[in-house]
Amino acid sequence: MQEIIDKYDTMGSSYLLPIILDAEADERKQYKSAAQLVNSKLKKLGEQIGLPIPLTSYVARHAWASIARSKNIPLATISEAMGHDSENTTRIYLASLDTSVVDKANSIILKTL
Template sequence: MQSIINKYQDSTQYLLPIIRTEDGTERQQYRNQLIRINRHLKKIGMMLGISIPLSTYVMRHSWATIAQDKGISLSVISEGLGHDSEMTTKVYLDSIQRSKVDKANRLILDGI
């Protein structure tokens, strides 16, 4: 990790050079980089033959799901996701559970 940080040291207050200028366009710079990163993740997923399009959201979703399945506390998951409150994390994790049920229902219906 330290070698990555050293490689990308920049003159801004940010850890990595995603935002290059601090001139009021930081949010747009962030969005542009997020689009770029997600485009590259999708290409990597296709190269690996992964059927679901990879994105930063998929990574967060996967991390939170695995953490919950491993019994990691809500407060740690909340902090890891950068949520301001554990209630936000609870809602997020509940939506993950609903998607698992939706997927199970789809598998059952497809088998009929």
């Protein structure tokens, strides 16, 4: 990770990576453009390796949070890694990810039909 940070050093910028290149231009527009490019590349990568769903930065974020929780990573650590302002935000986010109980219930019901 440090190699990537060093390679794309953004001295004088408040950003870790050089996604906002023109300080005079609309930062939000530049960010959205960079995010679209990353998601486009991730989607192609996912297709190349045969993923059943489109790979996006959201999917990666969702997967990371789910795996962290399943490995009993402390909520404070997950919250910090996700960039949430509070652990309550992280609790809400994680609650929205936990569909395993509902999935199991649906499976049981479908088997009886």
